Amino acid sequence: MTGLIVTGGPIDLVFAQRFIMERPFDRIIAVDRGLNAVSKLKLIPDAIVGDFDSADESVLKEFKSKTLDTTWEIHKPEKDETDTELAIITAIRLGCTKLILLGATGGRLDHFLGNLHLLYASLKQGVEAAIVDERNWITVTEKERVFEADQIFGKYISFLPLSEEVKGISLTGFKYPLHKKDITIGTSLCISNELTGAAGKMEFDSGILICVESHD
Structure with a gap:
């Protein structure tokens, strides 16, 4: 089962739309500000994860108003894990054995470096994970x-x-x-x-x- 995790870094929406159309995903997980991109891409997430300190309030209201079979996992901002790590935990719990992370490269370098380590953490659990953007496909x-x-x-x-x-x-x-x-x-x-x-x-x-x- 392949999961798509849309996290909060910059995303080229033209690339993302084409990339998603070319590949079947069994599960889609939106991570905090990544929900903004999920809305623009007109995706229906299976889970929405995060502390929601960066998602647009209008987008949060949009998804809360919809009647969707979507799981909300709301966390406190003060926590040990990043929202992306929590999303990976959720994806594995949902049965994903392969993961693609969008929005995991640009923006803050500390988050990007942390995401590289999350690829290895996924690998140790038997899950193949990749960080992808319009120019790169990164694996461990x-x-x-x-x-x-x-x-x-x-x-x-x-x-x-x-x-x-x-x-x-x-x-x-x-x-x-x-x-x-x-x-x-x-x-x-x-x-x-x-x-x-x-x-x-x-x-x-x-x-x-x-x-x-x-x-x-």
Whole structure:
């Protein structure tokens, strides 16, 4: 089951509308100010989550006035988790095993960096999660991956260590290949690589990698 989480960062609505139309989502969750985008995109959320300190009051009234089978999860502003983390918990409780997060990149950098860590937290629970915007598709992995030229989100593929060290990374089918290279936090070695053919393979022995598929 695939869930769409629309959180409160800036969202390119033209991109979002096209992206959502091209993909079936089993569950839609609006997160605080993300409800503004959900309203403009004319989506019906299965759950609305947050402390609602940033959603437009008119949008809150709009959804409260509708007769919808939507769950409201209202939290206090003073809490240990971000609204996005609470939305992920809700999505997993609803049975989602795959998640797409929109509105999770732009805006405040502390929230974006926190969202990167939430990708890993999701992975540890057996849930594949991705942060997506009009230029980027961001995931976290602990295992090898094959990238197919006709399936990738953008021509550039970058790898960044999320763990202190990633051991033995190998890249085959890439413009800049690697063989059993150890990389650590603080390196830009694996930024902006490209495929040379129909597919490329990324392998490594241990560690946690952030993978970014992007285009200009």
